[in-house]
Amino acid sequence: MTRNYILIIYLLLFQLTNAQSQQYLSKSIDALPTEKIFVHNSNDFLLTGENLYYSIYCLDNLNQLSPYSKIAYIELINNDNQSVLKQSINLIDGSGYGDIFINTDIVTGTYKLAVYTQWMLNKGIVFSKNIFIVNPFSKKLKNSSVENQITANSDTFVNGQNKKGKSFQNNQFIYSKREKVKLNLSEEFSLPDGLYSISVRKKNNFNIPKGNKSLSSVKKEANIYLPELRGSLIQGKVSTNSSSLSVSDIKMSLSSKNLDLPVSAVTNEHGEFFFNIPNLDTKNVSIQIHDDHKDEFEIIVHSKKSIDTNFSYFPQLYLNDSLTKTIKEKNLYSQIENAFFSVKRDSLLSQPDNNLLLDKISKTYLLDDFKRFKTVKETFVEVISGAGFSKTKGKYKLSITNPETYEILKFLSSLVIVDGYLLDNHEDLLNFDARKIKSVSIITDKYFYGNALYQGIAVVETFKKDFSSSLTNRKNIKVTPVQPEKVYFFQDSESLKNQRIPDFRTQLYWDPNIDTSEKEITFFTSDVNGEFEIDLVGYTEQGKFVSLKRTFLVH
Template sequence: MKRILLTLAFSISITGIAQSNSPLTANFNKLPQESIYAHTNNDFLLTGETLYYKIYCFDTNKNFSDYSKVAYIELINSDNVSVLKQKVNLKDGNGNGDFFINTDVKTGTYKLAAYTQWMQNKQAFFEKNIFIVNPFSDKLKSTVEGKSNSSVSSTIPSVNNTSINLFNGLQSSYGTRQKITLDFINNLNFDGKISISVKQKSNLNLPSGTNGKEVSTSNLVNKSNIYLPELRGSIIQGTVTSKTEGTKIPNVLLSLSLKGNHDYLPQTALTNDAGEFYFNMLDVDVDKISIQILDKERENYDIQLKEKGIVKTNFDDFPEMTVDQKTIDVIKNRSIYSQIENAFYTVKKDSILKTSKKDPLFNQIKKTYVLDDYKRFKTVRETFIEVIEGAGFVKRNDSYKISITDSDASETLNYLPSLLIIDGHIVYDHNDLIGYNSRKIKSISVVSDKYYYGNAIYQGIIIVDTFKKDFIANTKGTKDFTIQPVQPEKLYFFQQHETNNQRIPDYRTQLYWNPNLNLTQKQLSFYTSDVTGEFEIDAQGFTKDGKFVSVKKTFTVN
């Protein structure tokens, strides 16, 4: 109950910030704060390899945070330019994803920065060094033979540490393509989250920065540019301004739709006194959206989205990579291995797990007509007359309007306007539909009941989906944007040699990665590859009360 009340107080406080122009006071610091730790599978990679990561997000008391539902992670080069950026969903303070390091990434030292939008108010983030080599384009500085670089000591997260033994059964050596089975400790009393990586151990003389550290560059909040916590999913925010005067316009109604996803009605929002709008979107898995101004003066307004950046101050500590002959040999071998693995990508693909979403009530009450299931008619008006039940066009003052009848509604309610949505966007001029080529329409759906949408009530809804989703191109007051989608949840592929793909080459140096180790199972199993040498098991995680746990064990493959 205490946690529920705290979350409610947090939401009320933030709502007040969003709707008011008054300066923030020192009370801002009394609101719950967040911090992040990121576990990565490796801190030295080649182009063609994959960087896997697991994010742990904590509240002020070092418990898994229930506040932010989204986290951001970036790879920043020595010029302080973000070269890769992703957004991941957080569930109970946990999230994960992966970066494929393509050949556009240059050799050098990079910063991996992870943060929530709420953390940006104090420029707080987690950072660690990532070293990348592009063997196809860049040369590295070599050290004098016989000398090596000094290693940068790692920074342990600022939490209490605890020791734990996870499993038994690890042998000192295995053969190639052999199954390794580890038995979890019986009655393991662990209440927390753990991620695990099994990879080839290269033992390179490079700066490490293994665990990373928490960084906060400012204790001062920029009161004119507040980043709101994403309590209910991704926040898409921006402003509406006058095209002629550039002033910000309050009390403007807008709608937002996801391009290509018409299972839900467009969301609506109203600009505040500062002309700002906010949309809360859960599980945004597309990168294209459209925002539509629903005001009568929409032709005179413009829409801008707020940029989401991370570091306003520059990183200045990029340890220089120099290599010896041993490192060069490791790079050559791993480059060959990754090229072979990528050549067989089609048979080793990860599986995208579909997010289980509840069927919205909207989908349950609408009736959909797929027009290819019926005789096709030349015009949209004929299609409505012959195919669509309970809806049609009515001519009023030399203009056509869609009318949806409801036998249960009074005569007065039947004169309410009907809502027309085409390709996910609201269309006010229904003449645009009646003059449209009916053969370009894929389906027409009808909701015959009264529907409250935004600040209005409508007698029913007509939803039209075209084949090419291009109808909205002629609608005024609409602007398309590219946004950062959340990373899909994956089931990562790792080779098995007992049942399938036995003739496929296996040169994995990353034998296993599991961002959410299930300790309720009795065993953990994975297979070695055709690569020999020393391998390391690296398990990291946190107890429920914020204690950092780490288990590292090694074995050899001969």
């Protein structure tokens, strides 16, 4: 059924041509599965200099994790309904995670965390919740005792007993500083199979207004938002003022310094193009047209603007003695933790390289291993085997030969890629300073790229990856890269190297994707005392929402 729905969505993409088709598509979308989002975040009250961790659950209309959208967006909206921050997150089987560093440019106030997929915007729906941020160096916070203020809480511990009820392993409610805590998932939470995230942090000693999580309405645009089924979607249109030129079947490529092989696209009959980029990890990309008349075409990219919100409820922060004390403590802890950031870094997970192009490389020439020549042409003659420049119709072209298929494929062009950019004019490489080239890789096999067949590929890498500066007729655009997957660092007090490092964490642990097969979670308390809360959230395989909380004391 899921595969059938995806096929229907792809077929509908071809209807994006005129107003009549838009009306038809809008009706068709109403019949397709919808999506909604729930977000579990580590804290609703933060200071600048702290991290907000979050886990995203994207659900379909059956409350199952959605197989459709592969990208979600998260924005921080201020009380003027302006977006101050935007991130893009990979969704794998309906879930994703990331973190936001609250930098000192963000002023004190109440914000909305707005999260959505492009597909959700067709319904004008986003997930939203209140986030309270204090910039300790801001004077915006007010002194007041009026209604709706954030007020102090009393401890929930009385004579060593936890009013919340259930105990941890060995009936232990109270832990010492830097002590190891073990949570048995099956005994403590009785978790059925599903997907869960967990946060362990110091509990706020003040009340934050409840009931702020919701699916909120935003302004619906006239345009149809396409689902991002295969990664980040970049779309646009090619136009021309020439009546003799067609905008149909124009070859295009999208390049960046992080892409080994440019992503290809071909325009439809209306000049529209669509690039799908898995794991988009750069802020800057370039789009090129590969056509003899490329100077007569214009590339128009449909930018992904921030959502048009009209949130009206932003409960105010008011300063009282309890909150002032908390802010001072948290600010001190945060400054100490940030001072030791270099030894408390999160680890980035390496992404699998799905680029089949690299598997086809016949040989790579590191030019510093050979005698250096003044020109690129000499370098190919003296060093590179099976590739060389030849002059045809007054222009030089690079040709790659394969003795086994030469007679059959000798009339095909070869692809030339330099620093991730596709070259139409091979003389751009011929005239480049050969001393700036680091390596040349040769692929002698035939290769399908876009809708054309090529005989071989030359992949050239410069030392500074600055070849793109010599290219013309390209459209440079800013995009929102997806957040990298991480393993979050949380201090291990049993490690000898950590014993002399200050530990003033108020966020003791965060795991956006619990492995329930492990059965046990371990973490360490820090040098901060007080009441801490374990907050576990997620969905069972049957789509049932789970939210469990436990508290313990550190002294």
